[in-house]
Amino acid sequence: MIIEYLDKHNHIITIKSIGEMPKDLSSISSLQLIDYSKDDVIEIEKLFDIDTSILSNSDDIEISSHYAENENQLAFNFSFPYYSDQNKIEEMIVSFILKENIMFSFMAVNFEQFISETKKHEYFENMKNFPLTLDSFLRKLIGIVPDYFADLTEVISKNIKNTYYNSQKRKAFSEKELDELTALKFDNYLIRESLNEFRRILLLLKKSNKLSPEIKEAIIFELEDLTVINEYVVNNFERLEDLKDYVSNKIDLEQNRIFKTLTIITTCISLPMLIAGIYGMNFKYMPELEWKYGYVYAAILLLLCFVVPLLWFKRKKWL
Numbered sequence: 001m002i003i004e005y006l007d008k009h010n011h012i013i014t015i016k017s018i019g020e021m022p023k024d025l026s027s028i029s030s031l032q033l034i035d036y037s038k039d040d041v042i043e044i045e046k047l048f049d050i051d052t053s054i055l056s057n058s059d060d061i062e063i064s065s066h067y068a069e070n071e072n073q074l075a076f077n078f079s080f081p082y083y084s085d086q087n088k089i090e091e092m093i094v095s096f097i098l099k100e101n102i103m104f105s106f107m108a109v110n111f112e113q114f115i116s117e118t119k120k121h122e123y124f125e126n127m128k129n130f131p132l133t134l135d136s137f138l139r140k141l142i143g144i145v146p147d148y149f150a151d152l153t154e155v156i157s158k159n160i161k162n163t164y165y166n167s168q169k170r171k172a173f174s175e176k177e178l179d180e181l182t183a184l185k186f187d188n189y190l191i192r193e194s195l196n197e198f199r200r201i202l203l204l205l206k207k208s209n210k211l212s213p214e215i216k217e218a219i220i221f222e223l224e225d226l227t228v229i230n231e232y233v234v235n236n237f238e239r240l241e242d243l244k245d246y247v248s249n250k251i252d253l254e255q256n257r258i259f260k261t262l263t264i265i266t267t268c269i270s271l272p273m274l275i276a277g278i279y280g281m282n283f284k285y286m287p288e289l290e291w292k293y294g295y296v297y298a299a300i301l302l303l304l305c306f307v308v309p310l311l312w313f314k315r316k317k318w319l
Contacts, residue, residue: 003018003032018047035109041106079092082114083114156187192234195229196230203223264313268309279298
């Protein structure tokens with residue numbers, strides 16, 4: 001487990017156990033638990049007198065399980081997509097609990113490592129102009145996350161465009177290309193799902209009486225940005241469908257060419273084999289056996305049975 005907390009002087013301190021927490025808990029403005037266990041959550045719950053039940057509702061579909069507000073605190077969580085070491089998008093649940101002037105965050109991986117240093121610096125500098133309150137923390141959160149979704153959606157869009165360009169250059173296709181498109185589609189699906197979850201959280205936050213009018217205005221602004229980002233996500237789905245149809249059609253055309261080739265080969269071989277089979281029969285009376293040029297006749301007939309179908313297929317533009 002890793003614990004990061006922000007003190008009243010804007011200093012970020014990193015510790016590895018709850019026992020290293022300062023005795024004066026009032027000096028803490030923000031507390032972040034990374035890769036925590038249930039026992040760690042229980043200790044934090046007792047130490048700060050918070051309700052962490054929101055952490056166990058992350059798998060529920062209903063939005064009411066992802067947002068809880070009472071007189072003492074405000075809590076919510078949402079799924080956070082990120083690129084793993086295997087260069088594919090995975091997701092984790094990020095949970096936040098806001099009580100008095102402390103924001104608690106719980107996550108399996110520090111999601112701030114996926115935020116660009118420029119963005120973090122920009123929002124951290126803006127926070128210096130505001131007192132360390134729940135509003136200031138929320139201002140940072142609702143500013144950074146939409147920008148992150150925009151960057152992630154842009155990466156998916158670039159990957160789709162690159163796949164388009166590569167597909168146009170490629171002459172042969174296989175199931176591998178379809179699998180790649182399916183992976184891209186699933187990545188885009190994870191982004192859309194997380195994006196919609198975060199939008200619903202913001203809509204519920206906008207109705208909260210615990211937030212100032214300024215924060216609610218910021219939420220409205222970010223909701224507009226998320227709507228635009230969602231349109232790009234939908235466009236990505238449309239592009240992927242078009243690309244999948246293109247690749248599928250290319251594969252079908254290639255299969256048709258293979259079937260045509262097999263048909264030509266089968267036809268050109270089967271007719272001479274039919275003639276050879278007829279003259280290979282052991283009938284007593286076969287007039288061609290008495291002909292002087294019977295062998296030549298049979299050879300020419302075999303050749304014609306091979307050449308004529310080729311000429312016919314060529315006329316039909318199968319060759």
